Amino acid sequence: MVHNLDAAMRQLRHGRFGVYGPFVRERVLDGLFGEEITPTAYRVLRFVEASTPPAPTLSDIAALLLTDRARAVRVVDRLSADGLVTRVHDTVDRRVRRVALTDTARGHLALATARRSRLLGEAVSDWPDEDVELLASLLIRLNDSVARHLPSAAPREKPWN
Numbered sequence: 001m002v003h004n005l006d007a008a009m010r011q012l013r014h015g016r017f018g019v020y021g022p023f024v025r026e027r028v029l030d031g032l033f034g035e036e037i038t039p040t041a042y043r044v045l046r047f048v049e050a051s052t053p054p055a056p057t058l059s060d061i062a063a064l065l066l067t068d069r070a071r072a073v074r075v076v077d078r079l080s081a082d083g084l085v086t087r088v089h090d091t092v093d094r095r096v097r098r099v100a101l102t103d104t105a106r107g108h109l110a111l112a113t114a115r116r117s118r119l120l121g122e123a124v125s126d127w128p129d130e131d132v133e134l135l136a137s138l139l140i141r142l143n144d145s146v147a148r149h150l151p152s153a154a155p156r157e158k159p160w161n
Contacts, residue, residue, distance in 0.1 A: 019116075028115045032108045033084065040065065042112075044075055045084060048101050049109055055088065055098035084108070 012018045020039070029037055037045075047064050048056055056064075062072035076099055079085040084105040090096035101109070124132050 024116075024119060027119055028112050032112055033082065033105075041075060041079055041084075044079065045101065045105055045109060048085060048099055049106075052100065054090070055100040057096060057098055061099060079105075 013020050015021050017023050025039065025042075029042065033042075044061055044064070047061065051060065058069055058072050058076060061076060062069045065072060065075070076085060076087070080087065084102055085099050086102055087097045088100050090098055124135075
C-alpha cells in the first residue's frame with residue numbers, strides 16, 4: 001500500500017505531466033520572472049515565501065537545496081540580480097542576514113499560483129466536488145503526518161504554493 005503511495009507521489013512530482021513536470025512548469029512559469037527561471041530558483045522563491053516571517057537565512061536555503069552555503073549564495077545572488085530577492089538584517093541579531101522577497105517576486109508568484117490553480121482546476125473539472133474536497137483533505141492530512149513523524153520536518157505554518 002505504501003509502495004503505491006510512493007509511486008503516485010513520484011509520478012505527481014516528476015512525471016512529464018506531474019505538478020513539477022516540464023509541461024506544467026512551462027504552463028505555470030512561461031513569461032514570468034523575466035528570463036527563464038530555473039526549477040531551483042523557483043523552489044527557493046517558494047521556500048522564501050512560505051518561510052516568512054521570519055525570512056530564511058542562506059543556511060536555511062542551503063539546507064533546502066541539500067547543498068553547501070556557497071551554492072545557496074550563488075542562487076540567491078542570481079535572484080537578487082534579477083530583482084526578486086533582497087538580503088535584510090535580522091531584527092534580533094544584526095549579524096544575521098535573511099533573504100526576503102521583493103514586491104516583483106510576490107507579483108510573479110501570485111500569477112504562478114493563479115496559473116497553477118487554473119491547471120489543477122482543469123485537471124479535476126470532471127470530478128465531483130466531494131472528491132476534490134476529499135483529496136484536499138487527505139493531502140493536508142498527509143502533510144501534517146509527515147511534519148509530525150519526520151524529525152527534520154518543521155510544522156506547517158502555511159500551505160506551500
